[in-house]
Amino acid sequence: MNPATDTALITDKTALWTVIVLLGLGSYGLRFVFLGLIGNRAMPEWVLRHLRYTAVAVLPALVAPLVLWPSATGGDPDTARLLAAAVTLVVGYITRNVLAAIGLGAVTLYSMLWLLG
């Protein structure tokens, strides 16, 4: 399975604008829900407990296929990208510094792409 190797064109403009508007409203709703509506009123503990894991549950799922099967190589695993991802993960985990992780990940990517041609 290699996602997005063929770049199909988005021709259905109605669907496109429906998504832009509803996704905008929905995303705003998610950002506003506690800050604007619920405020400091207590939420059920189990809801908060699940919310705490949204970022670590969603973003890795989004990223894992992109790392293993990058569309730029037609979906074949690529050493430079695998190494860059590993370096980013390790640096971010150890230093807790987002920008240092991105920087070293990018340096790894470009030097490996250059080395491996």
Add this chain to the structure above:
Amino acid sequence: MTHSTTRRAFRKGLQDGAPFAVVIVPFGLLFGVVATNAGLNVIEALSFSIVVIAGAAQFTAVQLLSENAPTWVVLASALAVNLRMAMYSASLTPHLGAAPLWKRAIIAYFLVDQTYACAHMAYEKNPDWGLPEKLSYFFGALAPVCPLWYAATFAGAMVGNTIPPEMALDFAVPITFIAIIAPMLNTGAHRAAALVSVAMALLFSGLPYNMGLLVAAVAGMVTGAEVERRMALAPFGRVPE
């Protein structure tokens, strides 16, 4: 006196937000490029970035739209990607909940990964800050982040597919998100959630329309919450036999 402390907080926000330009610019450029390659014009690409203002969700939506996924699948997947915004909203409410509604409404719009990361850290480091300082800081932090997002999208949409593939811009997305996630993996529950999420995403990658993402997201969340609950039952983080 208050005036100078709020000004200082604003400047601190600017300082903390500014380095994120190195992420926002390639990421925004990439979205503009990907969107135009998928058949969107400049207005449509820019509207995406202004109305939705959430990179990962925008990429997910454009990819699914180009696969002709049903509208509800596009919305469900992209909203799942943005579910973390609700966590950000809950996390900042104790700090900013006392602000007037119109200010909270504006803050909610600008609540993105980078502004949240800045504010969350700064509010913990500066417990002496009152509401005015916290608000000034937030607006300082968003100033170098959010306008750049629109500008970079616009620029990316203008240059379209003229960026050479050797730039490997495609990998700006995974690197950014790995870097955001890695520092969060500081408890067993967070690590378990991420691990299950990766395993499920790969296992279910064959599902149509990227629906493996939804499966993996739910499985990861349930795992994190369940591990946390069990660790809380057992003192010192040990699960009883």
